[in-house]
Every structure is written in structure tokens, then in C-alpha cells.
Amino acid sequence: MKSEKADNKRQFILEEAAKCFGKYGYEKTILDDIGKAANMNKATLYYYFKNKEEIFMAVVLAESERFIADLQAKVKDVGNFDQKIVSYFSERLHYYKKVVNLHQLSVAQLRYIQPLFDELYQKVQQTEIAFIAQLLTEAQQKNLLRSQESLPKVAETMLLVANALKHEGVLQAKELYAHEIDYSVIDQQTNYVILLILKGLQQ
Amino acid sequence: MKSEKADNKRQFILEEAAKCFGKYGYEKTILDDIGKAANMNKATLYYYFKNKEEIFMAVVLAESERFIADLQAKVKDVGNFDQKIVSYFSERLHYYKKVVNLHQLSVAQLRYIQPLFDELYQKVQQTEIAFIAQLLTEAQQKNLLRSQESLPKVAETMLLVANALKHEGVLQAKELYAHEIDYSVIDQQTNYVILLILKGLQQ
Amino acid sequence: MKSEKADNKRQFILEEAAKCFGKYGYEKTILDDIGKAANMNKATLYYYFKNKEEIFMAVVLAESERFIADLQAKVKDVGNFDQKIVSYFSERLHYYKKVVNLHQLSVAQLRYIQPLFDELYQKVQQTEIAFIAQLLTEAQQKNLLRSQESLPKVAETMLLVANALKHEGVLQAKELYAHEIDYSVIDQQTNYVILLILKGLQQ
């Protein structure tokens, strides 16, 4: 492929950028930092990415993919079926929190970035939906679920709800310190709804 | 007092500034934000403070004083004498971590700001030394300590060591994510040394 | 007089301001410098003077008066009548040059300040005219001048011409370095015209 080399370079930039963002935070990282780290003129970065924000997004996406893979591997070893699902969402929220802290994002930036963020997650979400649907299917095959529902649809709904609660929590946090968003509340709300849904499926 | 009004205004500015720094972080907060929040031209801020950094420092100092007061009240209710001292230092480190996260400071900034930070803490430290010395004195009066040492000196030394370990931890963190500084290691080291010192006093 | 105290204070401010302007130049001297030097709040300066420029002008005026007095004393001892007049104008130009350098004025500032400058000199000029007229009168009494001209008028004209030539020189200096204005050319031109006028009077 013509683009294989380009992809490698893109990848390399992202790795260096991730280090920079981690060290200095999103704001303090200037494109010259990333350029120097990747041994190229900062203008070249614009050949591979639209702008600083896109670089950041791509960094987060890469981290996400790694994380989701980890997460799914981990969840497979968790107790029974209910717990698998619940802990999946719980860990997922925990991860979101970590990313926010990791890059020292403030609430203001979060609000601005979130839409792009979510757009980016679309891709990841396909994986997520598939994974949850898979868990549900396995449960169904063990006769744990009586539902006739489309399981992918259910999985998507669960994710939708989880995301909605997360966003809701962030948007409520107007006056609070960014990382003081009370994720534990969001966590409980999410757990509760997910369990309700699962109960519904088991009727 | 001539300066009472000015002091109130200074105080007011600090409260508004604290909100801004909390919301946006140190970097993203621009003086216009603080000015608008405090209903004044940003140039006026320079009448009350030397520069942005001084405003930030004053905010942190105010938070510190509040925190130290809280902390000391809380520690009084903690189990026995040893535990009081140990938990004092543990909580103190936890607070430092919180401040760093609270204002989304990166390692790079930390290094730069730390000296000013510490200078500022001089005042707070007098309170801290007095408090620890008091705890030690009470223990001595209960014949828990046999030492003839000057207790304020001991208190000062404990603080010195705790601070040194904290700084050491930060300076080691060159390549790590700012908030990923491993405070738990620092915490253990600090606990260990403090207990050693206490043991020495009890010989 | 009510204003005697105020006059003393004004005088004191001017002395301190002169030191400041001398040390730092017009631009670099800030009102806080003058205020501190005169032991008063900078706002108070505005009670005594309209603005920074007026302080500067007053400083220059005071220096001028001192200088003109000196000059006139000195000239009295100079050789014959012609030489007295010529050296008066020559020294006068030399003084102007000194003031300009002394306060590190640039050509740009000079252009701006000149009108105010000249307005200020009006007062001084009365003294100057009187002095030159006196020299002329003495010459007339010794029958050195046959003219029927009004001698004050002649004196005034001489000053007018001298000033005009000086201004002309400054305005020509657009592209030159401020203090590189070629005063020697102006000096020669002035001498020449003054001598012509004197010749005319002696016909």
C-alpha cells in the first residue's frame, strides 16, 4: 500500500504526541514540542493531521482501543454474567475519568471536546456493542435470558444510556473542579440502570 | 484599619480567582476571566497582586490554611498518639496531591512553581510545627516519650524530612505523567521515617 | 501667600523630577519614580502639574532660566560688542543641544514637544529680548550703531531668526539620528545672519 509508510509515520507521531500530552497537558504542549519529539518540522504535522485537536483525539482513540481490548480481556474472567456486564460499564467509566485526568482537561475543554470525542468513539463503540452483544448472546445460549429482543439493539441501548449518564454528569458539573466530578454517583446510576435492564431481560 | 477594605477586595478577588483556576486550570485561566469574575478591569488586579502567579499562589495559600486547620481538627480525634502523627503526615501528602490535581499542574510547572510554593508555605509551616510539637508535648506529659530532645526541633525535622521526600518524589518523576507521581511510595517512605523517629523518642 | 507652600512643593518636585529625567531619560522615567523621589503618591503630582509632559517642560524651563542667567553673565565679559551678540546666539544653540541630549529626546519626540517647548520659552524670551536689546542700546550709546530702528524690535527679530534656523535644522533631520543633527551648520547659518543684521545696523 502507498499509505503504509504514512501510517507508520502517523503512528510514530501519535506515540511521541502521547508522551508530550502526558508530560505537559493538552494546553502546555505546543506543536513544536511534538514536532521536535517526532524529528520533523511542525508544519509537517499538518500533513498527517488536520490540527492539534485531531492529534489529541487520535492519541486518545489509540489509548481507548488499547484500553477496551484490555478491559474486554479482563471482564471475561469476572464472576457471573451479571457481574461481567456491570463491571464492564464500571471500568469503562473509570477509564474515562483516567483519560480526563491524564491530559489535565478542564471542564470547559471537556464540554468543547466532548462532541468530537464521541464522534471518535463511534468506531470504538462498534467494538463495544459487539462485545456486549456477545456477552448477552452467551447468556442467552445458557438460557439465562428469556428475551426475544435483538441483543445488539440491547447492547447499543446500554451503551447509549451509560454515555448519556456520563455526559449528564459532566454537564451538571458547571461550578465544580473538573476532576472533582463525582464519578461515583454516575457509577451508581449507571449500575442501577444496567441492572434494571438485565432484570428486564431475565423476566 | 486603613487596609480593611483593600483586604476584603483582595479576599474577594482570591475567591473568584479560585473558582476560575478550578474551572479552567492555571494555564487556561486568563486574567480577563478573573477580572470579569471580580467585576473589574484586569489591570486592577495588578494593583492587588504582582502578577498572575502571585494570585495563584495566594489562592493556594488560602486553601492550604483552611486545609491545615481542618486536618489538625480531624487528627485530634484519631486513635493513639503514634497514629495521630503518622496520619497527619499522610493526610498532608494527600492534600498536596489534591492541590496539584486541583489546578491541573504539570510536572514541568511543578518544578518551576515549587520554590515559590515552598516559600509561601513557610507561614503555614510555623503553624504545622507548632501543632506537631504540641502533639509531642502532650505525649511527653503522658510519659510516652522519654527523650530530652527539643520537641519543636523534632517537629521541624519531621516536616523537613516529609517535604524532602515529597520533593524528591516530584523531581524523580521526569518522564512520568504529572499526576501519576507515585504518591503511595512517598507515603510509605514518609510513614517509615516518621515511625523511626518516634521509636527513637520512645527509647 | 496661600500658594507659597505650594510653590515650594512644586519646586521640590521639579528638582526630584530633574534627577529622574537625567538618570533614566524622559521615556524611562515613570511617574512612580518621581512620586517616590518626592515622597508622595503619584496621583498627587497631578495636583501640581497637568501631566507628565508639563513636569518635563517645567524642568526644562527651570534649567533654561538658570542657563540664560549664566549665559548673560558670561557674555558680558566677552570681547567687543559684535562678539558678545554672536557668542550669545552661539552659546544659546549649544545649550539647546545639551538639553536635547540630556534628556535623551528623539527627533520624533522633539517634533511633538517643540511647540510646547517654544510656548514655554516665551517667558524666557522676554528676558532674552531685553538682554539683547540692552546690549544693542549700549552699543548705540557708544555710537557704534547709526540705526534708528527700534532696538527691542531688532532684538526680537534676531531671536526669531535664530529660533527659526534651529527649528529648520531639526525638521530637516528626518532620517538622521537625533543627536547627530548637525548643529555646527545651524551655528554657522545663525552667525552669518546675525552678523548681517549687525552690519546693517552699523551702516
Added chain:
Amino acid sequence: MKSEKADNKRQFILEEAAKCFGKYGYEKTILDDIGKAANMNKATLYYYFKNKEEIFMAVVLAESERFIADLQAKVKDVGNFDQKIVSYFSERLHYYKKVVNLHQLSVAQLRYIQPLFDELYQKVQQTEIAFIAQLLTEAQQKNLLRSQESLPKVAETMLLVANALKHEGVLQAKELYAHEIDYSVIDQQTNYVILLILKGLQQ
């Protein structure tokens, strides 16, 4: 060469900047002035220079190099060997005075700028040392000097002394008007020492 164009532009900026500094002085010259004079956005200046000060320094350096070249050409035609050396140092001091006046620098600025100034002159000084050493060598070849000293070393020492006396003079001038520094005293001191050294070489 890759940088030839850039060097030309740098040069062009310096020429325009020199005009501005000459017209308005260091303080009054704003970067917009230089930018406009050089037909570019002021931000572009930062592509070629680190800051305003560096531009100024570069202007002075360029002037210095031109001057030193002139000076050396001129000195070659001066009478005998002793006179060549003495007049070199005398002219050199005269030049320093001119630069200071030329840019309307106040004593305060001089103190601040001097270190950078001297750092910049390091380069020029190599040329100066070589030139003086050459004069000494020629004298030696004519058997005017009996010394076995390293002549470059002697040349360097002479420059060192001349600079030290110059600095001493500036630093003494605390309360004086900047351009009223009494260079004639410095000149005499320098001459005296240089002649002493030359005498020593002729023993």
C-alpha cells in the same frame, strides 16, 4: 546555501531596525515600527530574532564590525607605532560613547545591557586582538620591541584593561547623566596604562 535568502532578510530587518532605533531610540521603537519598516508582520520578526533586545544587539554588533574595520584602516595611516596603538584605544572609546548616545541609552539600561553587550563583542574582540597583535608583531620585526612575551597575550591584556576601565567608568556614574559620563578621564587612564605597557615591552 539554504540560508542565504534568510540571511538577506535578517540583514534587511537589521537595516530597517537600525533606522528606527536611530530615529526613536531603543525604548520608543516598538516592534510594529520595525515590522512596518521591513514590510512584515511584527510576529515575523520573532522568526528571525529571539526578542527586541536581540534585534538591538544585532544592530549594534553590525555597527561595531563596520566601525572596527574603519578604525583599523584609519589607524594604519597614523604616525609611528606607539601612536597607532594609543590612537586605536582612544578611537575605540570614542566609538563606545557614540553608540551609547546614538541609541539614547540611559545609565540604567547600560548596566542591564552591558553583559549582553560584552558577550556580543567577544566575536569582534577576536578581530581586535588579532589586529593589535599584528601591530605589535610589526614593531617587533623592526626591533622596536625587545620582549619575549607572547604578543597575542599582550594584545588581549591591553583590550582587557581598556574594557575594564571603561566598565569602571560606567559603573561609577551612578548619579550622573548617562552621556555625561566623563569619557575624557577614562581616555586618559587608558592611554596612560597602554603607554606603560608599551614602555615595558621596550625595555
Added chain:
DNA sequence: GATGAATGAGGATTCATTCAT
């Protein structure tokens, strides 16, 4: 693909000046 060069949009800081008391 890559980069040297250019720039507009800010952001911190300074300072002459004003005004209420």
C-alpha cells in the same frame, strides 16, 4: 511529502491618567 516563512489572534504586563473621598 516536507518545510521555511509568515501571520492573526490572543495573553500578560505596564503606565499615564482619572476620580471619589
Added chain:
DNA sequence: AATGAATGAATCCTCATTCAT
């Protein structure tokens, strides 16, 4: 008379972004 407080208008400098080559 005096001043604490306030501010608008600069001014230096930074940085993401663009563009011609």
C-alpha cells in the same frame, strides 16, 4: 491637598495555523 483605587491604551511576546515552493 492628598491618595487609594481603577482603567484604557499600549507593548512585548507566543502559538496554532497557513501557504508557497
